[in-house]
Amino acid sequence: MTAELTTDNAGLSRPSTPDDLLQALETVRDPELDEPITSLGFVASCTLSPDGNAEVRLRLPTYFCAPNFAYLMVADAYDAVSALPGVRGTEVVLEDHFASDVINGGVAAQAGFARSFDGEAVGELHELRADFLRKAVMAGTDQVCRPLLTAGQDPAALLTMTLGELPASPALERLRQRRFDLGLPASDDASLLIDPVTGAPISHDALPLHMRKARVTQVSIEANSGICRGMLRHRYNNTQGQGETVPPRD
Numbered sequence: 001m002t003a004e005l006t007t008d009n010a011g012l013s014r015p016s017t018p019d020d021l022l023q024a025l026e027t028v029r030d031p032e033l034d035e036p037i038t039s040l041g042f043v044a045s046c047t048l049s050p051d052g053n054a055e056v057r058l059r060l061p062t063y064f065c066a067p068n069f070a071y072l073m074v075a076d077a078y079d080a081v082s083a084l085p086g087v088r089g090t091e092v093v094l095e096d097h098f099a100s101d102v103i104n105g106g107v108a109a110q111a112g113f114a115r116s117f118d119g120e121a122v123g124e125l126h127e128l129r130a131d132f133l134r135k136a137v138m139a140g141t142d143q144v145c146r147p148l149l150t151a152g153q154d155p156a157a158l159l160t161m162t163l164g165e166l167p168a169s170p171a172l173e174r175l176r177q178r179r180f181d182l183g184l185p186a187s188d189d190a191s192l193l194i195d196p197v198t199g200a201p202i203s204h205d206a207l208p209l210h211m212r213k214a215r216v217t218q219v220s221i222e223a224n225s226g227i228c229r230g231m232l233r234h235r236y237n238n239t240q241g242q243g244e245t246v247p248p249r250d
Contacts, residue, residue: 015086021046021054022243024080031072031129033225034136034178038243040225041232042073044095046081046242052088054081059095059241061231067099068125071116074107096235133182134196139221140175141193142214155211159204164188 025043026036037043037058044057056077060070074094082090092107094100099117106116114121144166145158163186166172179186184199193202193210202210225247232241 016084028076031132039245041241041244043242056092061228136178137196138214139218142218143171161192
């Protein structure tokens, strides 16, 4: 995506601040972990010059993190910051990664993943992004259903429940957003349990397997998040990233 220069971008409205940059970066997620790159500690720094030039420096847990994941985060960070009012130029730099030069150059040129990795990539990353969104839907399903089941809700009753019947929570809002991003039903009257590919309601026979998959997906994401946080802390000697948060312990 390329940010268009509007009257806001041209600086005719309130100029952006470094805090605005950080808030924009909070909307950028690690595609595999479905967490903001800020809270994960991936933002080493973000600065904004008086004349509106933004610089963001990103870091990852290892030198060999998957280049397709890294490209998505760098490109999304570029788009998020470039869209801010008063930002006239954006540079996003991925540090300490084996493909940094290719990724940084490709994003700066708005070349796309396939052209940036010419001869190595088989296509763009739209389907990869969709796959991770589907996993996020499954993990989110576990997050909103688990409290109900813990409270004694009959699992079969979940088949007839709608999103509008669930108590408001950050987990529910995130689930709605991930479903919306995929073009899946996300309104109040949408079924709680749906196939993350087709959007069709889950049948009674498919319920046990669906709930197991949801639980396994959520546990896997939580475990990977903990591993990535630990590796990042070790790699950078516990130097905290901008906007980094420590997840609560259960």
